[in-house]
Amino acid sequence: MSASRSSCAPESLARREFMQAGGALVIGFSMQGAIATPSAGAPGKPAGFKPNAWLRIDTDGSVEFLISKTEMGQGTESGMAMVLCEELDADWARVSVRTIQPDGKRFMITGGSYSIAGAWVVGRRAAAAARHMLLEAGASALGVPRAECRTGNHAVSHPASGRQLGYGELVAAAAKLSVPKEPALKDPATFKLVGKAMPAKNLDALVRAESRYGMDIQVPGMLYAVIERSPVVNGRIAHVDDAAARQVAGVSRVVRLRGNTFPTYNYVRDGVAVVANSTWAALKGRRALKVSWHESWTDGAPRNGALASSTRLATDFQRLLTDPAVKTENGLHPDVVAVRDGTVEGMNAAFQSAARTLDMFYDVPLQAHVPMEPMNATAHCTDERCEVWVPCHFQTRLFNALRELTGLPPERIIIHTTMLGGSFGRRLDVDYAIEAVMLSRELAKPVQVVWTREDDVRCGLYSPPSRHRVRVALDAGGNPLAMDHAFAALSVWKQQEPTEIEPSGLDYAAAFDAIKFPYRVPQRVVRHRLVEQTIRVFWWRRGYTPNHTFVNECLLDECAHAAGVDPLDYRLRLLPENQPVKFANKGGEVEEIHTGRLARVLRAAADAANWRTPLPKGRGRGIAATVTDTHVAQVVEVEVTDGRIRVTRVVTAVDCGIVINPQLVKAQVEGSVVFGLTAALKGAITVENGRVQQSNFHDYPLLAIDEMPIIETVLLPSTVAPSGTGEQISHPVAAALANAIFAATGQRLRGTPFRLA
Amino acid sequence: MARSSNRKLQFFVNGTRQDYNGDGDQPLLWHLRDQLRLTGTKFGCGTGLCGACTVHVEGKPARACVVNMGSLAGKRVTTVEGLAGKDALHPVQQAWREANVPQCGYCQAGQMMAAAALVAGNSAPDDAAIDEALRGNLCRCGTYARIRVAVKRAAELSRANSGKSTGRTS
Known part of the structure; x- marks a missing residue:
C-alpha cells in the first residue's frame, strides 16, 4: 500500500475524479498484488504499483470509496464498502461507493471472486491508516493524549471529558499528517458492521427500477444499431443487398464492419450494421437486409469457421483419449502431463496389482452465459475523443483495445462503466464494445449497438467443453492405488492468449482444477490434450472449474460405490487429516485446500441434509464439494418419477472465512445453486457447419421458479480471512445431482445436461 | 416487406394520455424505451420467452416485446415507473x-x-x-x-x- 494526500493524488485521477478535492483526505491503494490475479488472463498488466482504489473523506464528513471493481449483482460494492467502513469506524449511511474510470495506468478487472479478499487484505489497511490519522488529528485538536481517544461512529471522542469531533471536522488536519505504513488493524471480535446482514447499497434503486444499465444509456443525438454478423467465425462479407433495408422508415445508414481473424485476443466478427433512429427501425431494417458470406476463405481447419462442429469435436475428443494407434501410457494418449504423484512404473504396477479397476468417461458441453441484459454498448467516437458507456468488468482490456483501435492518447479515451445486467464471465470479453466504437467512428455520431438474444446465443463465447477419461485402480479394501485422469478440451488461452501456455504445452487454466485434488491417491497423473476449433470458448463462472469439479466429485462417488462405502465416509477416509494441502499453479502461485475445513463443510452439509436418514424408493441424495479458497460442500436431494428428474432440496455448507455480509453470501449461494442446476439439467450449446444451433430461451432454457428446490445454506463460523463466494458455489451442483440420481435410480449419468436412459 | 404500417392512435401510459403516430408493428417495449424513455421495462429476449419486459395492459400482465403498438388504441398500460405513487413503494x-x-x-x-x-x-x-x-x-x-x-x-x-x-x- 502507498498513500497519497489529495495534493499528490495521481495526476490523471486528480483531474478526472478529484477536481474538487480541496482539503479532503484521500488514500490510494492497490487491489491487485495483494492476492493472486484471477485466472482470467491479464495481458497488459502494469508493472509496479499504481493505486486502483481510493478512500476519500470530505470536509462535510462524507466518505466515498472509489473502487476498480464492478457491481453486477454479486454485491461486491456493498461487501467491500462494509469492510472499509468497519475499519474506518465510519457511519454506513454516510458511505458511498463508486467505480473508477480506467486510465491505462491501473489494472481494472472484476473476476475470479477475488474482490472481497482483496478488500480485506489491502482495503482494510488503507482504512486503518485513515482512522489512525483522524485519531491523531482529533487528539491534537482536543489537546489530549492520543491514547485517551477513541474512534467510533464517524467521530474521534475523548471519553474522559465527553468531548468529540466528527471526521469531517478533522479531515483537513488529518490530511496534513504522514500516512502510517503499518497501521494497527481492529480486532475482528470488536466488529460492529462486518458480519451483519445488510441490504446492498443499491437495493432501493433496484426495487424502483432506477438503476441504469448499459441499454438504458441515452446520449443526445444517439443513433441505434443492430448488426448482422457473419454466421460463422471468420466469415467475410460476399455481397450486401441493402435496398429494402434502406426503405424501412427510420433507417439512416447501412454500414459494413470489417472484423479481424480468429484466433486472436479481441476477436470481432465481420458484420453489416443497420443504423436507425430507434432500436425497432434498426431491427426491422436488419430483417430486410440480404447478406451473403464467404465462409471458407482461410487456410485450413483452425481458421475455417464453417468447419466448426460439435460432432467433430466429440470425435476428436474421443480419438485423443482412446485411439490405440497412438503410443500410449497405460493405454492412454501421451498428452501433456499436468501433475504426477508417484512414478510411471508405480502407476503401471498399481494397475497390474489392482483388485478392481474403473474406467469412466465424463463429458461437459458448451454452455452460454446468457446474462439477462444482452450485450450492448454506446459509443461516441470522433477524431479527438472516444467515449463509451458500457456494461463491462474488464475495463483495462477495453481501454487497451480502444487505444489500439483509435490511436488516441490515453486521456482521450473515456470509459463509463454502467450497471451490468449480469455477466457470469461473458463481459470479460469486450467484442460488443469494440463494435460500437468501430461503428461510431464510421458514423462520427453517438450510437448504441444492441445485440438481440439471438445474436448473444449464436455469436458469443461459450464455456470450454471437455471430455475426460479417468481410470482408477482400487485395492481390495476399495482405496485408490492409482488414478489416471486424461482430458481433451478446447483452450481459452490457446485461442486468446497463447503465450500463457507453458513451454511444455501445459495449460494451467485448463488443468489446474484437475491438479487440485486433495484426496489420498499414491499414484496419480493428470494430463491433457488441447483441441483447436473455431468455436470460441471463454471463462464461465471461472473456466474449467465446473468441468473438473464435476469429474472429481463424480469419480469419488463411483469409487465409493465400487468400494461399498458411503460416499461421505469414503471422502472423509481419503482426506489427509486436518492440514493444508498445497497445489502449484502457473508462475509458482500456490493454492491451498485445507483438509480440516473441507471435512468440516462435508460433515456440516451432510448433517443439515439428514445424510444418514434413508429416503423412500425413487429418491436419493448426492454429495459433492469444491475448494477455490472458499470451502464448499453440497447435498442435493432428488426425486425421480416416470423418468423425470425433480430436484427437491439443495443444502450448501460454506466456509468462506469471516463472513462480511451473511445476507449477500446467502444470495450468492441461492443464485449459484440455480446456475448450477440450469447447467446440469437444461440445454447445451451445439455447433454444426460453424453455426450455433440454439438461438433463444426456447432452445437454451433456464431453470424457472416452478422447478426450484428448497435451498438451505449453512455458513460456518470462521476467524480466517474472507474469501469469495461469487462462483465457487455453482461448481459442485452437477456432481452432487449426478450422485443423487445414481442413489435414486442406479443410473450413472456422466455428462450434462442429464438425461435418464 | 419493408412497407410501413403507420398508425395513429391514443393510449395511456401510467395514467397519462399518449398520442402515437408511427409504425403499428413496433413492439410496445421499444416505444416505451426509445421514445417515451421509460427504461425500467427491459429487453431480454424479444420473443416473449423471458418476461423481463412485463408490463400491465388493462391491468393484466403482458410481454411488451410482443405487444404491437397497433393493438393498443385506447388501452391502459402500466410500467414499473407507474407501479407505485410518486414517492411511495408499491x-x-x-x-x-x-x-x-x-x-x-x-x-x-x-x-x-x-x-x-x-x-x-x-x-x-x-x-x-x-x-x-x-x-x-x-x-x-x-x-x-x-x-x-x-x-x-x-x-x-x-x-x-x-x-x-x-x-x-x-
Whole structure:
C-alpha cells in the first residue's frame, strides 16, 4: 500500500475524479498484488504499483470509496464498502461507493471472486491508516493524549471529558499528517458492521427500477444499431443487398464492419450494421437486409469457421483419449502431463496389482452465459475523443483495445462503466464494445449497438467443453492405488492468449482444477490434450472449474460405490487429516485446500441434509464439494418419477472465512445453486457447419421458479480471512445431482445436461 | 416487406394520455424505451420467452416485446415507473426490498410487474399460484427463492393496506 494526500493524488485521477478535492483526505491503494490475479488472463498488466482504489473523506464528513471493481449483482460494492467502513469506524449511511474510470495506468478487472479478499487484505489497511490519522488529528485538536481517544461512529471522542469531533471536522488536519505504513488493524471480535446482514447499497434503486444499465444509456443525438454478423467465425462479407433495408422508415445508414481473424485476443466478427433512429427501425431494417458470406476463405481447419462442429469435436475428443494407434501410457494418449504423484512404473504396477479397476468417461458441453441484459454498448467516437458507456468488468482490456483501435492518447479515451445486467464471465470479453466504437467512428455520431438474444446465443463465447477419461485402480479394501485422469478440451488461452501456455504445452487454466485434488491417491497423473476449433470458448463462472469439479466429485462417488462405502465416509477416509494441502499453479502461485475445513463443510452439509436418514424408493441424495479458497460442500436431494428428474432440496455448507455480509453470501449461494442446476439439467450449446444451433430461451432454457428446490445454506463460523463466494458455489451442483440420481435410480449419468436412459 | 404500417392512435401510459403516430408493428417495449424513455421495462429476449419486459395492459400482465403498438388504441398500460405513487413503494416493491430480492436487478422490473398482477387478483397466492404466474419470468442470477418469499409478503402487505390506496395497478 502507498498513500497519497489529495495534493499528490495521481495526476490523471486528480483531474478526472478529484477536481474538487480541496482539503479532503484521500488514500490510494492497490487491489491487485495483494492476492493472486484471477485466472482470467491479464495481458497488459502494469508493472509496479499504481493505486486502483481510493478512500476519500470530505470536509462535510462524507466518505466515498472509489473502487476498480464492478457491481453486477454479486454485491461486491456493498461487501467491500462494509469492510472499509468497519475499519474506518465510519457511519454506513454516510458511505458511498463508486467505480473508477480506467486510465491505462491501473489494472481494472472484476473476476475470479477475488474482490472481497482483496478488500480485506489491502482495503482494510488503507482504512486503518485513515482512522489512525483522524485519531491523531482529533487528539491534537482536543489537546489530549492520543491514547485517551477513541474512534467510533464517524467521530474521534475523548471519553474522559465527553468531548468529540466528527471526521469531517478533522479531515483537513488529518490530511496534513504522514500516512502510517503499518497501521494497527481492529480486532475482528470488536466488529460492529462486518458480519451483519445488510441490504446492498443499491437495493432501493433496484426495487424502483432506477438503476441504469448499459441499454438504458441515452446520449443526445444517439443513433441505434443492430448488426448482422457473419454466421460463422471468420466469415467475410460476399455481397450486401441493402435496398429494402434502406426503405424501412427510420433507417439512416447501412454500414459494413470489417472484423479481424480468429484466433486472436479481441476477436470481432465481420458484420453489416443497420443504423436507425430507434432500436425497432434498426431491427426491422436488419430483417430486410440480404447478406451473403464467404465462409471458407482461410487456410485450413483452425481458421475455417464453417468447419466448426460439435460432432467433430466429440470425435476428436474421443480419438485423443482412446485411439490405440497412438503410443500410449497405460493405454492412454501421451498428452501433456499436468501433475504426477508417484512414478510411471508405480502407476503401471498399481494397475497390474489392482483388485478392481474403473474406467469412466465424463463429458461437459458448451454452455452460454446468457446474462439477462444482452450485450450492448454506446459509443461516441470522433477524431479527438472516444467515449463509451458500457456494461463491462474488464475495463483495462477495453481501454487497451480502444487505444489500439483509435490511436488516441490515453486521456482521450473515456470509459463509463454502467450497471451490468449480469455477466457470469461473458463481459470479460469486450467484442460488443469494440463494435460500437468501430461503428461510431464510421458514423462520427453517438450510437448504441444492441445485440438481440439471438445474436448473444449464436455469436458469443461459450464455456470450454471437455471430455475426460479417468481410470482408477482400487485395492481390495476399495482405496485408490492409482488414478489416471486424461482430458481433451478446447483452450481459452490457446485461442486468446497463447503465450500463457507453458513451454511444455501445459495449460494451467485448463488443468489446474484437475491438479487440485486433495484426496489420498499414491499414484496419480493428470494430463491433457488441447483441441483447436473455431468455436470460441471463454471463462464461465471461472473456466474449467465446473468441468473438473464435476469429474472429481463424480469419480469419488463411483469409487465409493465400487468400494461399498458411503460416499461421505469414503471422502472423509481419503482426506489427509486436518492440514493444508498445497497445489502449484502457473508462475509458482500456490493454492491451498485445507483438509480440516473441507471435512468440516462435508460433515456440516451432510448433517443439515439428514445424510444418514434413508429416503423412500425413487429418491436419493448426492454429495459433492469444491475448494477455490472458499470451502464448499453440497447435498442435493432428488426425486425421480416416470423418468423425470425433480430436484427437491439443495443444502450448501460454506466456509468462506469471516463472513462480511451473511445476507449477500446467502444470495450468492441461492443464485449459484440455480446456475448450477440450469447447467446440469437444461440445454447445451451445439455447433454444426460453424453455426450455433440454439438461438433463444426456447432452445437454451433456464431453470424457472416452478422447478426450484428448497435451498438451505449453512455458513460456518470462521476467524480466517474472507474469501469469495461469487462462483465457487455453482461448481459442485452437477456432481452432487449426478450422485443423487445414481442413489435414486442406479443410473450413472456422466455428462450434462442429464438425461435418464 | 419493408412497407410501413403507420398508425395513429391514443393510449395511456401510467395514467397519462399518449398520442402515437408511427409504425403499428413496433413492439410496445421499444416505444416505451426509445421514445417515451421509460427504461425500467427491459429487453431480454424479444420473443416473449423471458418476461423481463412485463408490463400491465388493462391491468393484466403482458410481454411488451410482443405487444404491437397497433393493438393498443385506447388501452391502459402500466410500467414499473407507474407501479407505485410518486414517492411511495408499491407493496410488491416494499416486499422486494424487505426480502433483498434483486442481485443484478435486470429482470426484476418484469418480476415485480408479474407479481403485482398476481397479488392484485389473488390476495393469498400459494406456491402453485406463484409458480403459475411467474414461471415465465426468468432470472439468471437465480433469485427465485427470495421472489417466492417476497410475493407472499407483498400479498400480506396488500391485505393490510386494503381499503387504502397504494398506487395504480392498471
